Amino acid sequence: MTSDIKKLHLFDANCMLGRIIAPKEGFPATVEELLKVMDDFEIAEALVYSSLSKEYHPADGNRILLDEIADVGRLHAMWVVMPSHTGEFPSEEELVAEMLSKNVRAARVFPGPDRHNFSLKQWCSGKLLRALQNKAVPLFIDLDDFQWDTVHELCDGYPKLPLVLTNVGYRSDRFLYPLLEKFDNLHVELSNYCAHGAIATLAERFGAQQLLFGTRLPYFTPAATVAMLNYADIKEADKRLIGGENLRNLLKKVGN
Numbered sequence: 001m002t003s004d005i006k007k008l009h010l011f012d013a014n015c016m017l018g019r020i021i022a023p024k025e026g027f028p029a030t031v032e033e034l035l036k037v038m039d040d041f042e043i044a045e046a047l048v049y050s051s052l053s054k055e056y057h058p059a060d061g062n063r064i065l066l067d068e069i070a071d072v073g074r075l076h077a078m079w080v081v082m083p084s085h086t087g088e089f090p091s092e093e094e095l096v097a098e099m100l101s102k103n104v105r106a107a108r109v110f111p112g113p114d115r116h117n118f119s120l121k122q123w124c125s126g127k128l129l130r131a132l133q134n135k136a137v138p139l140f141i142d143l144d145d146f147q148w149d150t151v152h153e154l155c156d157g158y159p160k161l162p163l164v165l166t167n168v169g170y171r172s173d174r175f176l177y178p179l180l181e182k183f184d185n186l187h188v189e190l191s192n193y194c195a196h197g198a199i200a201t202l203a204e205r206f207g208a209q210q211l212l213f214g215t216r217l218p219y220f221t222p223a224a225t226v227a228m229l230n231y232a233d234i235k236e237a238d239k240r241l242i243g244g245e246n247l248r249n250l251l252k253k254v255g256n
Helices: 031-040 051-055 058-068 092-101 122-134 148-157 170-182 198-206 223-231 236-252
Strands: 010-017 043-050 075-077 107-109 139-142 163-166 186-189
Touching: 010 031, 010 051, 010 163, 010 236, 031 043, 031 075, 043 051, 043 058, 043 236, 051 058, 058 075, 092 122, 122 148, 148 163, 148 170, 170 186, 170 198, 198 223, 198 236, 223 236
Parallel strands: 010 043, 043 075, 107 139, 139 163, 163 186
Antiparallel strands: none
């Protein structure tokens, strides 16, 4: 059963904007280039973070991102954040208040040693995690940056914090399934979850509400995830949830 992609109103939950240190030929690095790819695959909207926030410094990238997408209604800002201990960010409460004042309704962290090099444990990131939880700001974390035990600790310790796992592959199922059974604040972005019938299996077992369409642009082409969702053997209503409604619902709850 295929779908009319336009009617799914796709909302990309995992998209990076900007140039990187070692770009590949054809990388969509500018707003115009990104919108062209979105048009080619009929993606209505995208949640974007800055490549500068990942590869240079989060605060600078966050500021530049807002300037770049200020007049682009289809692109929505996601800020890359860190704990405030070193003075590179304001206090966690001030940071979240600033995000909301600028209509930034999602956060991302890159805590790994090859990126921003901090711990997600309570002793290091507890203030940040609580501040995000208090305003229901979804937190996106790439699977490469942590262990599965940390996912359990975060979901269990911060039950009102929407946690979105990105770069989750199908070989993660033996870890992922028990977590989805236990935690309704856990969400899975599907750009790397490429296996036959994978979306239908997750939707049938756990429901569609915790699944988010994403592309991982510019690292991946949107083709795989668009096709997987388009051909998934699930109800059209579930395709709409996964394609964009789940993410829109998460963002609507921020600050309430």
